[in-house]
Amino acid sequence: MKKIAVLTSGGDAPGMNAAIRAVVRKSIYHGLEIYGIENGFQGLMNGNIRKMEIGSVGDIIQRGGTILFSARSEEFKTPEGQQRGIEQLKKHEIEGLIVIGGDGSFRGAQKLTESGFPCIGIPGTIDNDIPGTDFTIGFDTALNTIIEAIDKIRDTATSHERTYVIEVMGRDAGDLALWAGLADGAESILIPEKKDDFKAVISKLKRGHERGKKHSIIILAEGVGSGFAYGKRIQDATNLETRVTVLGHIQRGGSPTASDRVLASRLGAKAVDLLLAGNGGRVVGIQQNQLVDHDILEILDQKHAINLDMYKLSNELSI
């Protein structure tokens, strides 16, 4: 293998740049030519492909977002779109591709691998919803952004003796809500993986209020439903003054934490090693601090499992 390429796809995540840097530098270290594809699979179809040098990834390890830009491409899901992508890879004589993104991006990588272009997936998403890895790139940074925001909300919540519903990202996965809830001592955590018990949420709020608690925090993952609708239900049921904050895309930006930079560097390098060793159709990950790789089809067939012990613990600590 002499020429490989890298792209970022789907929702961006802090640490993607550190992963691009690792892929580029590890490739050059091994004497490979490395190409960057801009705008994900959409850019691949359109031929937005440029050669990367050592200096192309200088001064980016600390930056959020992705210097290669990202996209969610509907067209690449079609056989015609995939064919256009393959033609571009052939035209540039690219023999292997590294895809940094979430499960949607890995579907594209799988299609290309089936067509004879070996691809390796690197889990990059703030949602932490990829099976086969304990952590995805971006999760730790997003979590810390959420914690910082909730700490600020706590100040004003206490001053005004209010209840807050805070909606965090996570369409299908509750990891951000769960970890943020445990890290911030939330009264209740609402996640898509676990049906909420509204009566229990209300009685906990009332108990706290009677005990003289100055504020309450409820964290809701977006996959559960609207934070505003939930806030109204809470206010109607308790008569406690309730406010809602939707944190939104602020969670996807910012300088990656040290953990995310290290994870991204390790996974990026591992992906290059796998391609060089003749592998395709694999997804890299980290499990118990060991680098691992799994069959991409296996990863696409499974569902990420939430840590229900942590959910139980959070309930036990927020009595």
Ligand code: F6P
């Ligand atoms: O997949 C990451 C994610 O941030 C989800 O948590 C969220 O539901 C989604 O992306 C938002 O996507 P978009 O930026 O396209 O609105």
